Amino acid sequence: MIDQSNFQNKFIVQARNLGWPEDVVQQLQVELDESKLDVNIPPELEEMVFDLEYGKFQEPPRAAIRNFKGRVGKEAANAVIEKMATDKFKGSVFD
Amino acid sequence: MFLLAEDAALKEYLGGVIVSDEKNEERPMQVWFGYPDIELRAQTFPFATIDVIDIRQAFERQTSGIHYDSDFRGTTPAVVGQSYRYEIPVAYDIVYQITTYSRHPRHDRQIVFQMTNKFPGKFGYLPVPDELGTSTAYRHMFLDSFVKRDTVEPDLGNKRLFRNIFTVRVVSEITPAAAIEYLQQVESVNINRNEDNSWVATHVPDGLQLP
Numbered sequence A: 001m002i003d004q005s006n007f008q009n010k011f012i013v014q015a016r017n018l019g020w021p022e023d024v025v026q027q028l029q030v031e032l033d034e035s036k037l038d039v040n041i042p043p044e045l046e047e048m049v050f051d052l053e054y055g056k057f058q059e060p061p062r063a064a065i066r067n068f069k070g071r072v073g074k075e076a077a078n079a080v081i082e083k084m085a086t087d088k089f090k091g092s093v094f095d
Numbered sequence B: 001m002f003l004l005a006e007d008a009a010l011k012e013y014l015g016g017v018i019v020s021d022e023k024n025e026e027r028p029m030q031v032w033f034g035y036p037d038i039e040l041r042a043q044t045f046p047f048a049t050i051d052v053i054d055i056r057q058a059f060e061r062q063t064s065g066i067h068y069d070s071d072f073r074g075t076t077p078a079v080v081g082q083s084y085r086y087e088i089p090v091a092y093d094i095v096y097q098i099t100t101y102s103r104h105p106r107h108d109r110q111i112v113f114q115m116t117n118k119f120p121g122k123f124g125y126l127p128v129p130d131e132l133g134t135s136t137a138y139r140h141m142f143l144d145s146f147v148k149r150d151t152v153e154p155d156l157g158n159k160r161l162f163r164n165i166f167t168v169r170v171v172s173e174i175t176p177a178a179a180i181e182y183l184q185q186v187e188s189v190n191i192n193r194n195e196d197n198s199w200v201a202t203h204v205p206d207g208l209q210l211p
Helices: A004-017 A043-054 A064-088 B004-014 B037-041 B105-118
Strands: A029-032 A037-040 B030-033 B047-057 B066-069 B082-087 B090-102 B124-129 B136-148 B151-153 B159-174 B181-184
Touching: A004 A029, A004 A064, A029 A064, A037 A064, A043 A064, A064 B047, A064 B090, A064 B136, B004 B030, B004 B047, B004 B090, B004 B124, B004 B159, B090 B105, B105 B159
Parallel strands: B030 B047
Antiparallel strands: A029 A037, B047 B090, B066 B082, B082 B181, B090 B159, B124 B136, B136 B159, B151 B159
């Protein structure tokens, strides 16, 4: 079982440090499984989140999502590999 | 110098983007750092801004050891008989957001074309000269993502603003301050003698004794 809350907390810290509004941060959900590491954005927040992430005209970017993915990428990969290994040996002598 | 050298190199590298239209055959794309904002207010289109969005240690390509050279990584003129010793630098990735702005769709496409050539997904490199200008390091550079964020500005009579966002990662490294150590080259070697030259070693095997 991948500990999603660990990655969720790391993203929240990253977004808060970059000054993202708290109500926006609380509605974003980190998703990590065998195929992807991503931050799920509700459709109604997409415009606002993209403006925060990439900036607007005369407003600098506050790249919380890209920074989060860049920094935890290896840790996330290890978590997935560990889960796959655990699943593989379930019910065997290693269990 | 770490970061400043990459900033300057990236600005220089982007300086070569030129667009054209029916009124002007050569419009160079100006390049500005994201800050200070006052730079933006004086802009004419097209232009690009550079923002550093992350600096992170690159553990996956870190090596360790001691390095010797004669010009301290291109920061001090070499002097005969002197050398520098320092720890292998710490590997870092510098992540930039490069944003291009234009009002004309043709400019926009020309910019995208030239930028994707300058920043390919792989095999891109950024020439970074050393502080003395004696050598140039070609740093690998990766296009991590490309996003199109065109908008219409209601405040300016619904003018179109073509905006492209490139996330570019440049590999870099920084020398730990603690590793800055100046060494002089050995000038003489005393064999079989104490430092004060008062005693000469005995029991030296035949054939290995000094004349």
